[in-house]
Amino acid sequence: MTRTFWLFVGPFFLGLLVFVYVPIGWSVLLSFFDARNTVTPTTFMGFDNYADMLTDGPFLESLGTFSVFAAFVVPLTFVLALALALLVNGIRFMQAFFRSVFFLPFACSYVVASLVWKLSLFNGVRYGLANTVLGWFGADPIAWTVTPPWYWLVLVTLRLWLQLGFYMILFIAGLQRIPHHLYEAAWIDGARPWQALRHITLPQLRTTSVAVLLLLLIAAYQAFDEFYNVLGSGPFGRPPLVYLYYTSLGSGGQDFGHGSAGAVILSLLIAGVTLVQGRVFTR
Amino acid sequence: MKALRYTALTVVAFFFLLPFYLVLRNGLALESEITAADWTWWPSEIHWENFAELFNDPAVPLLRSMLNSLVVAVLQTVGQLLLCSLAGYGLARIPYRFSNVVLYLVVATLMIPAAVTFVPSFVVVSTLGWISDLRGLVIPGLFSGFTAFLFRQYFLTFPRELEEAARIDGLGHWGTFWRIVVPNSRGFFAALGVISFVTSWNQFLWPLVIAQDQDSWTVQVALSTFLTAQSLNLHELFLAAAVSITPLVVVFVALQRFLVRGVTETGIKG
């Protein structure tokens, strides 16, 4: 049985050790060294790298950037995805069409979306679509992607477009699992639609909702693609992964000591959130 | 009430389709039409010759990068399904003294998304000499604890009677898995496979880190490079974007059923 077990699990498990556990271990090691321009450092630094990351502005700022981003994107996606799911689930005619349309952006990459948002929709010059619309009302063009706070509008709408469909599908699946007799009983009792929503739909969607919230939060935590492609390398709007990218691999970087310390801190944070959420989830 | 619903849906649908329209409009227009002061909804003439310009431009390795993306996505999908389904089955069905320890080690990796540890992974892959190399692009992504865990959960619900019948016919675990379990789980494999393919095609951070050399670029890295370097004309860039999403739109239309199932499987059970 031992042999059979390892025949099945062995190849995968070996890979998991080499490509997941070894990197994490190595990075914990690197995080205690001065590792600039090298991955086999010799100068031991103790907790200095951690101290730098936790006192130094940019890393904490990147966590702040994530918080702002998540504060917009998580609730907005949640509410709008649920609304779309309710709308789509409540119709018969053309239901498949609308569901497909809202889900279609899922086939698009963040890079392509960034391209459209940066160079066409929110282009800073007069021929960008948003500026064209502003022009119709006589307003001056706005350099959307380079001016705070406007770039938040660009980034948040971009992510909404890309991920709403995905979460709408999750909510639709959740809605379809709600036993129909619950609603029938409510209608007989003369409940209004919003009462049904409040007392049946939302409570029944509790599991889905918790899962969606967790997924949204983790996805926002890992935000990289659109920030990198839309904003470029300036010091604004750098969520944690973008900051780590520039620290470790960007032109100003090759600093794997600080980069690794940052990766360890981020991992601990997300593991903590997952554990807490797991508690709530299983309760 | 119903009219209101459809009006709302139509308005939202308009905004959802708008970006796709912009990609096509800009891709098939003249540069001067895109940058004109007055907005035109559709180019006065469709410039199909933009395709020839794009594919003949030696500075834009579009086909090469799409081929790279395809190879990476196919290998990653097949490899992940193979390795993770075997592991999932082993963990679900084969009794072994330390199987719980192994399971904990797999589940523990679920707490940390792979993207968060891209720096450490880069360090390992660069030490192996796999930078700008297909191995570096594909192999680290094969060992998804999440997919293995999903397979385990799925195989736990697989009807035992079927497996027992196979055992009576003299098949071992290996034979049972390939002759009975896999053929009866095609839908599940397809669902996870489609998701894995789409994710792999669209992934960006890891290829950006690994594919330094132009010959190893995936299509996302190629597009991003020209987007951030701003070294291409707009119509060429947008047409390249249009070409790059075509394979996925085909997958989307043809396999939407599995895609939807994949989303619900990976989304909720996670």
Place this chain on the structure above:
Amino acid sequence: MISRRRLLTATGALALLSACGSNTGRGSSEGLRQWYHAYGEPGVQQAVERYAQAYGKVPVDVQWNPGDYDSKLATALLSGTGPDVFEATTQVSAVRAGQLVPLDDVIASARDDFTASILAGHTVDGQLYGIPQAVDMQMLFYRKSMLAAAGVSPPSTVDELVDAARRLTAGGVKGLFAGNDAGVKVLAGPALWSAGLDYVTPEHQVGFDDPVAAQAIGKLRSLQESGSLLLGAVKDWSEPDAFTQGLVAMQWTGLWTVPAVQKALGDDFGVLPWPRLNDAGKPSVPVGAYGAMVNAKSAKVAEAKEFVRWLWVEKTEYQADFNQSYGFHIPPRKSLASSADKLRTGAAADAVKFVQDNARSSNPPDWTSAMRTAFEDAVARVVRDGADASSELRGAVSKVRDELKRLYG
């Protein structure tokens, strides 16, 4: 038995997977690999490929790298998968990390023919790490007709420049374009020089640890705040498009764009150095030169050095072609510079004079990219976000000081 065969198939597939990895075009095991960043001017890529083809001793595979060349190169050098020969600016951090090969024996007796200040930019601790390929300089381009129409004369101080940019902004035309980041990357250096400051002093100390620095950077903020900067253009500052398309009256770009600007605007443009801010400062133009370098981790250091010697020391006709036939660059060799006819007239001649009188090194070896990032981030927060200049610069000073201490003790 079935199980074993299946297992073999499975492992076979994995082996195949790892085997195809080696075939991503990095091969050509007997040849050399050479990297360039992507020059914007048409024809350069074909030219460098032509040079490489003409080299008889070993095949040379040229790679063109659009995008973030510096970080791509740094990553490749670190992981040992980098090119054998590449162009870059010399940084003391790369020398300390043992990534570069000294090239003193490559330049050998030709050393005296190279402009000394340009060689100094590639010298660390007395050793030369890059053979200068082409000298690039940046300056301010202005549209004569637009200035005349607005009654603005070419600015000779920073305040006049800020004022001119504001007055030239009207009717869909902006006063100045200096990059989509509001000039942070390209104007931060000139801003320091305009006040008599610098990135680092010759003694490897921080060069902008001075209250005047905040005032100098504050001028960039005034430019941004007055709304006279073009932002969000399709092509960035290094391409002349915004200027030639009439979107701006002035643009900060480089000598290399002169042919394209001449073609589009004829004589209707002039050039200036970045003006001085106060009496301590002087007008300045940033000057830098990419050098051809050899990767210390290359398996073919000797062949790579020989190729660099052939291309950038021996083949002077290629150097002339590279510097003059596409965009304009100043040849780093005196013998070529003196015979460069295209630099004798018009804006190009002005540029050559600026380089003689006002040159400041845009990439000194002791100004590493880590320091540059710290400084530019601070400037960006001031210019784009309106952060307090003094405190932002204090933060940058302390980071740069730490870094200098780490490198020079």
